[in-house]
Amino acid sequence: MQRYWIPELKPGIHFVGSRDWDRRMFDALVPLPEGTSYNAYLVVGSEAVALVDTVNPGFEPELLDKVHQILGDRPLDYIVMNHAEPDHAGGIPAVRKRYPDAQVLATRRGADMAGLYFGVPEDARQVVSDGDNLNLGDKTLRFIEAPMLHWPETMFTYVEEDRVLLTCDFFGSHTAAGLFSDEDDDLIPRMQRYFGEIMMPYRRMGARALGKINDLDIDIIGPSHGPVHREIEPVLSRYQSWTRGDMANKVLIAYVSMWGSTRAMAHQMAQSLGDLGVEVRLYDILTTDTAEIARDLVDAKAIVLGAPTVLAGMHPVGVNAANLVRALRPPASYAAVLSSHGWSGGAMKQVEEVLGATDLEMVGYLDIQGPATAEVLAQVDELAEKIAERLSG
Numbered sequence: 305m306q307r308y309w310i311p312e313l314k315p316g317i318h319f320v321g322s323r324d325w326d327r328r329m330f331d332a333l334v335p336l337p338e339g340t341s342y343n344a345y346l347v348v349g350s351e352a353v354a355l356v357d358t359v360n361p362g363f364e365p366e367l368l369d370k371v372h373q374i375l376g377d378r379p380l381d382y383i384v385m386n387h388a389e390p391d392h393a394g395g396i397p398a399v400r401k402r403y404p405d406a407q408v409l410a411t412r413r414g415a416d417m418a419g420l421y422f423g424v425p426e427d428a429r430q431v432v433s434d435g436d437n438l439n440l441g442d443k444t445l446r447f448i449e450a451p452m453l454h455w456p457e458t459m460f461t462y463v464e465e466d467r468v469l470l471t472c473d474f475f476g477s478h479t480a481a482g483l484f485s486d487e488d489d490d491l492i493p494r495m496q497r498y499f500g501e502i503m504m505p506y507r508r509m510g511a512r513a514l515g516k517i518n519d520l521d522i523d524i525i526g527p528s529h530g531p532v533h534r535e536i537e538p539v540l541s542r543y544q545s546w547t548r549g550d551m552a553n554k555v556l557i558a559y560v561s562m563w564g565s566t567r568a569m570a571h572q573m574a575q576s577l578g579d580l581g582v583e584v585r586l587y588d589i590l591t592t593d594t595a596e597i598a599r600d601l602v603d604a605k606a607i608v609l610g611a612p613t614v615l616a617g618m619h620p621v622g623v624n625a626a627n628l629v630r631a632l633r634p635p636a637s638y639a640a641v642l643s644s645h646g647w648s649g650g651a652m653k654q655v656e657e658v659l660g661a662t663d664l665e666m667v668g669y670l671d672i673q674g675p676a677t678a679e680v681l682a683q684v685d686e687l688a689e690k691i692a693e694r695l696s697g
Contacts, residue, residue, distance in 0.1 A: 305369050311483055313524055313532060314466040316443060318346040320355070320370040321528075322363040323480040330391075330478070334501050335593045339480035342391055343528045345470055346374055347463060349440025354382035355406075356445075356461050356470045357528050358395030367395050368402055379403060382430075382438065384445065385410040386472035387458045388417035392528050396422045409438070411449055414457035432459075434516075450474065450513040452506050460517065467523040473502060474513065475539055477530030478595075485531040485539070492542060493599065494530065499546050500598030505633045510547040514540070549635030551605040553695050554583040556636075558597055559610030560590055560621040565644035568676035569684050570610040573642065576688035582695060589621050594628065601634035606691050607664065609655065613645035618654040626658040638694050639664040640687055643671040667691050 311319040321343035327336050342359040344367060353375060359367045371380065380403040385393050388410070396418065400406060407430045408418050415431045418424040432438070434449040448460040453474050461470045477485075477494040485491045503510055525533040533539045555577050561567035567588070574586040585600045601607070607629060611622025618626070639659055643651040652671050659666070668687045672680050 305372065306366075308366070308370050308373060310370055310374060313345070313526065314463075314468055316348040317463060317466055317468055318348070318370075318374055319483070319526075319532070320344050320346045320367060320374070322359045322366050324360065324363070325480045333594070334478070335595055336478050337593065338478065340478045340529050341480050343526060343532070344395075345526055346371055347440060347443055347445065348374065349443040351439070351441030352381040353378065354384055354409075354438065354440060354445060355380055355399065356384040357386055357392045357472060358383070358399055360391040361394040364395045364398035368398060371399075380406045382406060383408045384461050385414055385418055386461055386470065387455060387528070388414055388421060389455060390421070392472055393418070393422060396424065400424065400428070409447075411457045411459050414459070417457055448516050450509070450516065452509040453513055454502055454506055460513070462520060467521050468526060469517065469520065469522050469524070470526045472528045474510070474527065475525050475533060475543065476527035479530050482531045485533045486535045488531055491531070492538070495539070495542060496546070496602050497595045497599040498529070499543070500600075500602045500632065501595055504546070504598070504602060505631065507547045507549055507635070510543065514544060514547060546602055550603060551635055551637070552583060552603045554585065554600070554604045555606045555608060555691060555695070556597070556600045556604040557584060557586045557608040557610065558589050558592075558625050559642065560588070560612070560619050560625075561610070562612050562614065562619070565672060565674065565676045566610045566612050566642055569642040569644070569670065569672075569680065570608070572676070572681045572684040573608055573688050576685045577692060580688065580692040582692055589625050597625070597628065598632060601629070601632055601636065604634065604636050605695055606638040606640070606667070607634070607636050608640045608642065608691070609659075610642040611651055611655070612643055613649050613651040616648060616650040618643075618651035622651065623654065623658065626655055630658055630662055633662070637665060638667050638691060640667045640691060641669045642684070643669070644676070645671065645673055649673075665694070667694055
């Protein structure tokens with residue numbers, strides 16, 4: 305058995321998760337340039353022991369070695385499943401094989417998922433509800449239901465005596481580096497990327513969850529991805545802002561271009577808005593990490609999408625970007641579209657269909673044939689003025 309250095313966040317609360325330095329994609333959708341971590345926490349009470357969350361499949365041996373290093377021959381009594389997604393609960397079968405008497409605690413829907421996904425028999429599943437407590441002796445676990453963050457069965461676990469809140473995906477970030485977030489100079493951009501990718505469509509449920517923990521005395525927040533938070537105020541204040549949908553005087557411009565016309569319009573839009581005092585984020589979709597776009601969608605007030613026509617429809621990369629906006633449901637209020645075509649249009653109709661399913665107010669469309677002439681760029685300037693007026697209004 306390999307020996308590990310195992311951090312102790314508070315007496316009896318041990319960080320037993322794993323770091324995945326090599327993973328570069330999540331859900332076949334989210335890029336992970338810095339890898340990620342699968343955080344699990346072992347809470348050792350005077351009378352009983354609980355493991356809160358497990359690890360991604362493939363990392364079970366490390367988890368089990370760490371748990372055994374702490375417990376020795378002492379049994380594991382409980383496995384708390386805050387969330388059923390495999391990167392957090394995928395280690396349950398291996399843990400139960402080593403500790404067959406351990407009860408799996410989850411919300412009602414979570415208990416059903418534990419049986420369906422991980423083969424946990426019914427007599428080994430224990431349903432907990434909002435506000436239920438579990439006595440471990442000198443430590444008490446309180447369970448707080450937080451549905452749709454970002455699955456329907458999600459919950460938080462609060463260690464009352466130690467003021468430690470374990471929140472699974474909520475308050476997380478994707479990086480394999482670091483233990484504590486106050487040692488991370490890039491904390492807020494990382495958290496904003498993560499929020500944009502995963503939590504933004506569930507802002508309303510996130511606000512409800514924040515309301516449930518508002519009166520808790522919290523010293524440490526332990527998410528299941530990324531560093532642990534021991535400076536709480538910056539984390540809570542950002543999440544309060546993001547779940548409210550607070551927006552900056554900012555425009556996100558995302559474009560794809562085939563022969564340069566759409567690119568010229570997108571860059572002119574960025575120049576014009578910048579000259580008007582508007583904060584601008586400009587991205588060529590082909591060369592941009594999707595997470596960067598998701599990060600700026602969190603607080604952009606307007607979105608400008610640029611894509612040419614190809615094969616009588618919108619360029620497929622542009623369609624993907626439009627669908628991303630529709631799926632993530634950002635708080636933005638306004639949108640505009642820039643497009644170009646050679647001999648036949650078609651992009652505009654398609655983007656209207658996709659963005660029409662959102663609450664965005666369309667400020668304007670500009671579709672040109674051929675190159676972006678000086679006359680065209682003047683039209684871009686006019687559209688930029690309209691967008692700036694909406695933002696100031």
